[in-house]
Amino acid sequence: MLVFSKAKLVLLSVPKTGTTAIEAALAPQAAIAVLEPPDLKHAPLYRYNRYFRPMVDKFVGDVDIAAVIREPVSWLGSWYRYRGRPFLDGSPQSTRGLSFEDFVNGYLAEPREVFANVGSQAKFVEPRPNGTAVTHFFRYEEMQTFLRFLEQRLGQTVELPRLNVSPPADLTLSLENEARLRATCAADFALWDSIAPE
Secondary structure, three states: OEEEOOOOEEEOOOOOOOHHHHHHHHHHHOOEEOOOOHHHHOOOHHHHHHHHHHHHHHHOOOOEEEEEEOOHHHHHHHHHHHOOOHHHOOOOOOOOOOOHHHHHHHHHOOOOOHHHOOOOHHHHOOOOOOOOOOOEEEEHHHHHHHHHHHHHHHOOOOOOOOOOOOOOOOOOOOHHHHHHHHHHOHHHHHHHHHOOOO
16 A cells, blocks of 8 residues: 555555556655555555544545556456465465366355455445545556556656566356356446446
8 A cells, every 4th residue: 555645645555456566666755655564555445444544634634545456357367376376385375276267166155265265356445434435446457547647646657567477377267157256246347347448
């Protein structure tokens, strides 16, 4: 999560949406850069509202909140690929030896399988009862739109390095499972669909 006091802007770090690259490019210019631990770096809106908003309200004032959202199947595919990396071998979170179909089945299971317990983008940015809400959404797939927004808001050129890229993998998903995913995670698909494309 990054807070820009002069620009009155907060960037939430939705996992698997290029946040490592965004932070590498912009953290030096931020008034507050929360980079570790992961639970704070990737603070969802409810955690921002509870722990960070009171401080930001007092010392920065009213801010806009921005978040990048990834197409839900692609988002799960990124988690699947990330959790297949060697450093997770042998851990319950590892997807080594599993197909993407297996991963999605684990995500749809009740309760979710440990290797697929990765949350929800819609839940991450869910508005709070006190009115705290994301004011600017951008599609991960339309990153240039987000970068133009940042450049206008921050008054600087923004170039993202290529960081934390997971290795390629087969992301084949049956039509049946895609339909189950769309039904079960309707809020995530509705959120992504609601963001105006470039």
